[in-house]
Amino acid sequence: xxxxxxNVTRMELLRQKKRLAMAxxxxxxxxxxxxxxxxRFMELVEESRGxxxxxxxxxxxxxxxxxxxxxxxxxxxLYEALMTGGDSREGSLLAxxxxxVMNVQVPRFALQDSxxxxxxxxATTSAELDRALAAFAGALPELIKLAEIEKAMELLAEEIxxxxxxxxxxxxxxxxxxxxNIRFIYMALDEMERSSRAQLxxxxxxxxxxx
Numbered sequence: 562x563x564x565x566x567x568n569v570t571r572m573e574l575l576r577q578k579k580r581l582a583m584a585x586x587x588x589x590x591x592x593x594x595x596x597x598x599x600x601r602f603m604e605l606v607e608e609s610r611g612x613x614x615x616x617x618x619x620x621x622x623x624x625x626x627x628x629x630x631x632x633x634x635x636x637x638x639l640y641e642a643l644m645t646g647g648d649s650r651e652g653s654l655l656a657x658x659x660x661x662v663m664n665v666q667v668p669r670f671a672l673q674d675s676x677x678x679x680x681x682x683x684a685t686t687s688a689e690l691d692r693a694l695a696a697f698a699g700a701l702p703e704l705i706k707l708a709e710i711e712k713a714m715e716l717l718a719e720e721i722x723x724x725x726x727x728x729x730x731x732x733x734x735x736x737x738x739x740x741x742n743i744r745f746i747y748m749a750l751d752e753m754e755r756s757s758r759a760q761l762x763x764x765x766x767x768x769x770x771x772x
Contacts, residue, residue, distance in 0.1 A: 567746060570746075574750070577743050580739055581736065588736065595724045598717055602718065608710055609707060619697075620697070623700065624693070626690070626692040629687070629689040639690070654673040656670070656672075663717075663720070664720075667709075667717070668709060668712055670705045672701065672702050
């Protein structure tokens with residue numbers, strides 16, 4: 562057992578009791594926070610699982626159509642169609658705001674895109690290219706949502722680990738140390754009280770003997 566170094570006074574006993582009550586309350590609140598963070602984290606895991614499956618399926622469909630388009634079209638015509646488009650600085654915006662989840666600031670993304678995915682002529686292009694671009698454009702909002710969820714999961718995981726370490730520090734170090742200090746002060750005060758009583762009895766015996 563670690564050596565206890567505290568003042569053996571009733572004031573110190575009161576101070577240690579107050580610290581213990583505060584530590585126990587903090588421990589209880591941190592455990593509740595940790596449990597709620599874990600609940601939110603698992604909800605995000607479930608949401609991301611289904612979203613990732615849909616995104617991967619849409620992207621796979623888009624890539625299949627793109628490979629068919631590349632096989633059907635001349636390389637120069639395909640590159641020209643892909644390079645044709647409006648100014649990327651106009652009509653496209655990814656808005657970002659921060660939201661608080663259990664005091665953890667997580668980003669929220671919102672896609673605002675007014676551009677048409679088909680910015681090329683249809684006479685010289687393959688229908689498979691249209692299908693590929695439609696699949697990619699349809700997957701983009703869910704892809705951004707998936708990035709938002711996975712970033713939130715990363716931030717929540719960091720906060721869960723920090724909270725877990727704090728709970729363990731209170732549970733395994735601070736609270737046992739305070740309880741040990743309180744027991745030590747109680748025993749020391751009891752010993753001092755017994756010693757004082759013994760001295761008083763000896764003094765009374767001496768006074769009676771003199772009388």
